[in-house]
Amino acid sequence: MALIRSAFQDELDGVSRTLVELSKTVAELINDSTKALLGADLQLAEEVISSDDAVDEKQHELDARIIDIIARQQPVASDLRALITALRMSADLERMGDMAHHIAKITRLRYPNCAVPAELTKTFIEIGRVAEAIALKTGAVIETRNTDMAIEVEKDDDAMDQLHRDLISTLLSKESSYGVETAIDLTLVGRYYERYADHAVSVARRVYFLVTGEYFD
């Protein structure tokens, strides 16, 4: 029995490892999509767009593995909850990949022009930096189950929300003379980064709940 239990624990650890890998992959993807966006780099944008399939495949493979573990091991309630939570985390991470993909598609749509006006480059460098950092920290939260770090992810997301609000204010300000096309593009791009960070928060919250049995506000 101890042996079976230990094999089961190995399987749970394997699931956790794959989630951490996925978080690293989507951190790279958002970093690349930011670079492609700001550099109007079509080749890099195409790479992000095609990499998203690999994320989807990895997620499907992980989900099938998790369901197979549940079916074979008939886990006790607490382990079952951990496995169901892993399914939800994999869905969040997959959506983070989608957001990077959507940003890359706007880069491709505007190529050879740059979707971001020069004076907003700094803003998007910062948005991209926060997004990547949140994804990496979320991976660390999955790996270490550190609840303080999970709360930090929420704080980092507040910074993202502020950057997003500032972006919209800038687009709306009387002094700026952006056309409707730029307003539409950057509203969508801003939304994609914001959602990217939201999904990371969702993962961090799930880990927090698994560890403590409580939600944080």
Add this chain to the structure above:
Amino acid sequence: MALIRSAFQDELDGVSRTLVELSKTVAELINDSTKALLGADLQLAEEVISSDDAVDEKQHELDARIIDIIARQQPVASDLRALITALRMSADLERMGDMAHHIAKITRLRYPNCAVPAELTKTFIEIGRVAEAIALKTGAVIETRNTDMAIEVEKDDDAMDQLHRDLISTLLSKESSYGVETAIDLTLVGRYYERYADHAVSVARRVYFLVTGEYFD
């Protein structure tokens, strides 16, 4: 054994019924959020915003019930897959409620003004109509497991995507003189309706897969 099996079947049917109820609720919510949006109806917008909590609560209750069924019944692989799929459908339906909520928040933000210029009223009536119809059809798909109807949901979503593309074109057209604020608002509102329909398609696809073991394109 036959008796236990039948009680289990009752539980599965109960899950399905709750999913159908949720689909009806989110169909009403999108209908109300469209009415509030076009009529700049603050009270109705507030109702949509507060109703979303009830959807979230219903989803959490359903998810807890599903996980409890899995833990108690230790279902065979096919039933387990159906229950995991139900969890995913409930997440999709909950997100549809969020989209209605987001639309209502834009209505509230612009009150007493209307976020939609008069000449775009017809477009949003149509977008709202398609969204509500998709949600109701998705409920019927869950209830009947009719795979032809599941494919129809995908087709209805093509109509939504076309409406969304037309909206963006209209915002971008040289003849239109919408300001940046309207462009930002309607880009977001359009995106929320589009995502609402995407989640409905996701539910229909999941039912199709459960019934046939295959995905449709």
